Amino acid sequence: MSLILILLAVIGFIVFATSKLKLHPFLVLLLASFITAFAYQLPISSITATISSGVGGLLGQIGLVIVLGTIIGTILEKSGAAITMAEFIIKLLGQRFPTLTMSIIGYIVSVPVFCDSGFVILNSLKESMAKSMSVSPIAMSVALATGLYATHTFVPPTPGPIAAAGNLGLENNLGLVIAVGVFVAATAAFVGMLWANRFINIQPDNLDEDDVITMPEGTHSYGELPSALKAFAPIMGPILLICLGSIANLPSRPLGDAGLFQLLVFLGTPLNALLVGLLLSFSLIKGDDRITDFSSRIADGLTAAAPILLITGAGGAFGAVLKATPIGNYIGVTLSALGVGLFMPFIVSAALKSAQGSSTVALVTTSALVAPLLPELGLDSEMGRVLTVMAIGAGAMTVSHANDSFFWVVSQFSKMSVSLAYRAHTMATLVQGVVAMLLVYVLSLFLL
Template sequence: MSSVFILIAIIAFIVLATAKFKLHPFITLLLAAFLLSFSSGLPLADTAKTISDGFGGILGYIGLVIVLGTIIGVILEKSGAAITMAEAVIKLLGPRFPTLTVSIIGYLVSIPVFCDSGYVILNSLKQSLANRMKVSSVAMSVALATGLYATHTFVPPTPGPIAAAGNLGLESSLGVVIGVGLLVSAFAAAAGLLWANRFKHEQPDGEGAEELIEQAEAFEQMKQRYGVLPSTFNAFAPIFIPILLICLGSVANFPAAPFGKDTAYQLLNFLGQPLNALLIGLFLSFSLLKGANKLEQFSEHIASGLVSAAPILLITGAGGAFGAVIKATEVGSYLGMTLSGLGVGIFMPFLVSAALKSAQGSSTVALVTTSALVAPMLGDIGLGSEMGRVLTVMAIGAGAMTVSHANDSFFWVVTQFSKMSVPQAYRAQTMATLVQGVTAMVVVYILTLIML
């Protein structure tokens, strides 16, 4: 019983340190690993090695994949590819379904681009569409934000889901994670869209709402700054070709061996490994660059991507260290056996992740911490199979979007750019993320009934 209280105290420390004292999640998780080691009786001589091995182990599995995915996202953002992707969706759907259009745009763009950056890039486009189609800016803002948010928490190569998959030993099964993530996130995006449509006749009531007209006019100026935008194929290729290769690689490794075991299998197995697939995506992104100094631009974007990836890598590594200590002290397996008697199953990782997300604000921290915490317990609560672990990533992702409020940077990006007041943003954006998280978790539960 003392093990349970120790773990609860450690989780409380993580929440207090990150939410109240604003301590960086990297050092918080690292300190949590040491505290858990000391309080659980792990031999002092083994503490440093366990933490170091856990830190290096998770980054050895998934670190380069996070780096390459982040760099590709930076290049798509800086080259105007995200705008091309958005305009392709607009051409496909036309002006008939404005909120659906921006939701799909967000859903696609947030696979390679962080949702905060995606919202900033697409805000003026969203406002231009809202003015042109005579639709409420609030509804359009929430539809875009929830579309972005859906894939941000469920679909690799977004770093949070990749880190969670790595902690749960799914680094060689990312194709399955992507496939299930696309399905679950589609339901989450649809739920967010339906909530957004409740505000079709409500206008922003925050300070500076009159600036929305200027935002709409800024869209054309922004397009001009990008110059000639990439073609539709070139814009989508760096992210969707790697995703296709990863999925084909997973299919090639199915027990039925659909591609046999000869040349086709060997080729797809090689190209479908996440590191190899994303390296191909990085080379494809080179075609997005313009001008005579492409190599110089490429190097600058890589440097920028490395800067963006660094804190995510550190948090992921610290989460791996925390998970390694949990595994070494057997706290996790004890708690797993205790929870198995309660029958909470797949809802346990959801509740832990939702509590962490709501308390400290970061979806990535919630994904990393919860996955490290629950990894040793999965066998005891009936989720030790490959699909059980995949659905656990989805449950954690559902919790990691429940809910976005004042301690989340994304909440303030949406609020400030959409010119909603804070009370209005709580009704529109925060409630939308609650609806999304609960809907996604219901879908995950149904999938457990079908697949496990």
């Protein structure tokens, strides 16, 4: 029992330090690693080595993938490619189903672009669509926000799901994570869209300009927008290569073992696929000095990736320390007897998300915590690990409220009062998370 109490105390420390003390998650996770090591009485001579190997091991596997994915997202955001993708979907779907169109736009844009940035980028488009289609901007905001939120928590190369997959040993099989994540995220986005339709006749209730965040100057100063082909290529290209690499690498070897197989396996490695995506993103750079601008965007992406890398590395250290303790076997045996299974990572992730606000932190921390427990939980197979990532992602959606920056972006740009934002946005993320977890559980009945 003391093993459980120590773990609960460490989790409580992580929640308190990140949500109440506002300490950076990197420092909190690093401190939690040391606290856990001393509390479980690991040999003092091995603690530093265990923590260092945890950081280096995880970042060595997945660090460059996170960096490249973040850089591509930055270039797509700064070049106006996200707007092009949105306008392409509007032309494709027409104006018959406004909330569905808005949800699909968010679903696609948030694969490379963080949901906070995606909402800001697409806000003016959302407002103009709401006006031209005579639809409540509240419904359109919730549809956009839930569409963005779905892929943000489930689909690589978004950094959170990538880090969770790396923690669970799936860094070389992201194609399977993407395939399952696309399906689970689509269900979550659809449920969010249905919730948005409940507000189809509700108008904004926070129209006092003093209380509303205005659009940052220059947000949409993109000049001539790129073509749809150029806009989609940097993100769809890597996803296609990763999926083809996974297909080629199936045990049945559907594409043989010759040159094509070797080429697809090489290009389908997430690092190589995203490097191809980065090269494709060069076509989005405009102006006379494109190389200098391209280097500047890369620098912006590196700046954005740095905190994600630090949090991910610290999460790897926390996971390495937990693996070195007896807690994994103890909790695994206990939870197996209770039949909790996939609901354990969901509950832990949801508790962390609701307490400290960051979906990425919830994904990284929970995956590090759960990794040692997979064998005892019966989730040590390839598909078991993938569904564990999905369960953690579902928890990382549950819920977005006042301690989450995304909550304030959505509520303030949508001119919603806090009470309306809780009813419209927070409840939508609750429904999304619960339904997504139920879907993951149903999938486990057939796939495990």
